[in-house]
Amino acid sequence: MKKIMILPWILILLASCIVIEEAPTEEETAQDKTKEEAVEKAKEETAEKEPVKEVKHVVKIEKNLPLKNPIPKFLSQLPEGYWYYTVNNKIEAKVFNDWRSSSWDEVTRKWDLAKWNPSTKEVYVLFGQISDYGLSKVRGNGTGKIDEMHMAYIKIPMEAYPYSPVDWMEMFKNEVPLKKDTAEQVLHVEDRYYSSNLSLIFEKENKEGAILRFDNKYRVPVVVERTLNGAPIERIQYKFDTVVYDDLNRRTKQITPEMVEMPEEYVVLSEDEARAYVKGEYFRDPLHVNPIIVLEQVKEVFEHREGMPEATY
Secondary structure, eight states: OHHHHHHHHHHHHHHHOOOOOOOOOOOHHHHHHHHHHHHHHHHHHHHHSSOOOOOOOOOOOOOOOOOOOHHHHHHHHHSOOOOOOOOTTTTEEEEEEEEEEEEETTOOOOSSSSSEETTTTTEEEEEEEEEHHHHHHHTTOOOOTTEEEEEEEEEEEEOOOOOHHHHHHHTTTTTTOOOEEOOOOOETTTTTEEEEEEEEEEOTSSSSSEEEEEOOOOOOOEEEEEEEEEEEEEEEEEEEEEEOOEEEEEEEOOOGGGGOOSSSSSSOOHHHHHHHHHTTTOOOOOOOHHHHHHHHHHHHTTSSSSOOOOOOO
């Protein structure tokens, strides 16, 4: 009987220890959401008051690094054929690979006056058309035919030659530029204007140097300033293009090998033979140009100039 009476009391005590969690009401859920939003807003306001510290990347700058020479790249991108006009020497030259031909403004000719090759250092000056009879007379046999004609050249040694923009590049392609100027400028060469944003300054151990001012289109120097101890001593200006112009300044055609190559058949005269031919009564030149005078002009151009390197390439 006593055991039966105790059991209900035990059940009552166990029930009092069990906590039943009721689901939150809608009002309690809204209050909790409001509290969370308030906490988030407080965090944002705190972040605004305390700026985030930037992580600084330290860049190490190497000083006194040698400048990179872009000339080898420019040389690899040159057009196959081009012409240049040396304002200082009044020489216009057409170039295709190594062969070059040139004409002088001072002499009126319908063909190029000289052809030369920097590799062989040979210069062929056009003497003109001569008869086979006249050639045989100056060579001592006198058996030639008057009506048979030859294209004749006089061969002279080349001490130097009128440098082209490309020759200046060849001269400094293995050098390290002392300075580089990338300022935009316009180079005025006679009646033409070239845009330029690159000038390279070179100086050799003997204090001789040059400033090469490059045209933006072909990447060749159209203005070259020779320097001594950093001071300019000579300014050389060039016109440069790949298309030949006629007398009316109209574009005509691209430079081709035929413009600069020697003719298929020609004879080579010595200077003595050329002078003897001019003195003889068999000399006739329809253009009335004395080839000996032309020869002397050409020789002056190809003589070594003081301060200029001799032809080496």
